[in-house]
Amino acid sequence: MTTRKRPSGSGGPASTSDRYLVIGAGPAGLALAAAFRRRSISFDLVDRHHAIGGLWDRENPGTPLYDSAHFISSRTMSAFAGFPMPARYPDYPGHRLILDYLREFAAHHDVHEHFTGGRAVTSARPEPSGGWAVSFSDGRSHRYAGLAVATGRQWTPRRPEWPGAFDGELIHARDYDGPGRLRGRRVLVVGGGNSGVDIACDAATAAVETRLSLRRGYHVIPKYVLGRPADVFAAQSPPLPAWLRQAVMRRLLRLLAGRPEDYGLPAPDHRIFESHPILNDRILHHLGHGDVTAVPDVVALEGPEIRFTDDSTWRPDLVIQATGYRVDFPFLPPGLVGAGAGTPDLYLHVLDRRRPDLFFLGLFETDAGAFPLLSRQADLVASAVLTHRLGGPAARLLAVRKQLRPNLSGGVRHLDSPRHRAYADQRVYRRELERAHRELEALRAGGDPSRWRDH
Known part of the structure; x- marks a missing residue:
């Protein structure tokens, strides 16, 4: 068990030779805190919010959650390694149950004794001699041996730059809380991600009229396939080459629901x-209704009206931009691993x-539940x-390994967009994370480094 050393409140940064700082007490930070505890690595866990979650x-403040938010992956496939979600949970738990699960996970791993809430990191700068000088919102500062950034991807909205001005109410999906603000209004939801579609479904039953604006077509996958959650169905299916998996799923979706364009959606421009x-x-x-x-x-934006690419217009009362989020690390120096300019270029x-004392968790997109992969990321760190x-x-071989760029696509050519630059096929990604972790463990145990260098 690690003895907590509180940062100094006066003078320069308090020094430590071996303690790591984990920034963010959401799923990624908790996964790493549990891994650090298992390996007896000294650490502090901080979050600008006051509680774990x-x-x-x-x-x-600033959470993108809304009343109807649920997991889009099933509880069976979405748990941290070694800590299944309770059997009493439904197939697709709501946000309240997920928060309960996260806090049970934290309690199970005794994370609270390392946690300080209500303390934001205002500055984290690498020291010339190694380690990090970190300043906090309470005026304290501390030196850490390393930094693990687990602040997540969904806090800073990405807003489209539309010409003109809108006379009605315009918000980002981050500021949407539930159907209450939709009642009796004409609502335009912009964006085809899962949040945008969720909000459009809320508006379907609460608003006077709802329109969903999409810049491209998307494939629609039902949450249940042949009576099983879609991700369980996929996991229980035999592994197939990407092209065959795409062809089989396309045919299956056609049989189950038809084509997206049958419902008035644009035809997908991709497989x-x-x-x-x-x-x-x-x-x-x-x-359909x-x-x-x-x-x-x-x-x-044309005053009270919105103009679309087909030159049609509509006059909504409320426009909700479900247009995603950008990765942002305001506490890191500009230019460090592309901080503030998009998803960093990182090994796996x-x-x-470049730095052996800097780590990021949760900065990926995948086709399955994230929590199991966060566990593997934490083990690797x-x-x-x-x-x-x-x-x-x-240490030298680890530095060599970090320059490799394994293909994580699983044979699928993803669209070139900010979101998909960090996309990984979950089966391939899990395999690569586990292999890198095993090889590091073997190297530390005195294994043959020659085979490790060749991957």
Whole structure:
């Protein structure tokens, strides 16, 4: 058990030779905290919010959660390694149950004794001699041996730059809380991600009229396939080459629900899995019943009206931009691993390629539940910390390994977009994370480094 050392409140940063700082007490930070505890790595866990939970705690200012938010992967496939979700949970738990699960996980691993809430990191700068000088919002500062950034991807909205101005109410999906603000209004939802479709389904039953604006077509995958959650069905199916898997799923979806364009949606301009699908077949129900109408992309704001790419216009009361989020690390120096300019270029989306004391967790997109992969990321970080401490050949080989760029696509050519630059096929990604972790452990145990270098 680690003895907590509180940061100093006066003078320069308090020093430590071996303690790591984990920033963010959401799923990624908790996964790493558990891994650090298992490996007896000293650490502090901090969060600008006062309680554990990250974006899954709706009390936290800025969370993108809304009343109807549920997991889009099933509980069977979405748990941390070694810590299954309770059998009493439904197939697709809501946000309250997920928050309960996260706090039970934290309690199980005794994370609370390392946690300080209500303390934001205002600055983290690498020291010339190694380690990090970190300043906090309470005026304290501390030196850490390493930094693990687990602040997540969904806090800073990405807003489209439309010409003109809108006379009605315009918000980002991050500021949407539930159907209450939709009642009696004409609502335009912009964006085909799962949040946008969820909000459009809320509006279908609450608003006077709802339109869903999409810039491209998407494939729609039902949450249940042949009576099983879609991800369970996929996991229980035999592994297939990407092209065959795409062909089989396309045919299956055609049989189950027809084509997206049969419901007034634009035809997808890509093959299935090349972009994120819509995991919500409720939208097909509402489109088929006229509760939601699909419209093209927005091109301009014209006072009380919105103009679309087909030159049609509409006069909504409320526009909700479900247009995603951008990765942002305001506490890191500009230019460090591309901080503030997009998803960093990292080995396996985790290890910084230049610094052995800097790690990121949760900065990926995948076609399955994230929590199991966060567990594997955390194991890799813990092994990398211990390998670096060995120094000598082990540390040098780790530095070589971090320059490799394994193909994580699973044979699928994803669309070129900010979101898909961090996309990974979950089976391939899990395999690569586990292999890198095993090889680091073997290297630390005195294994043959020659075979490890060749991958």
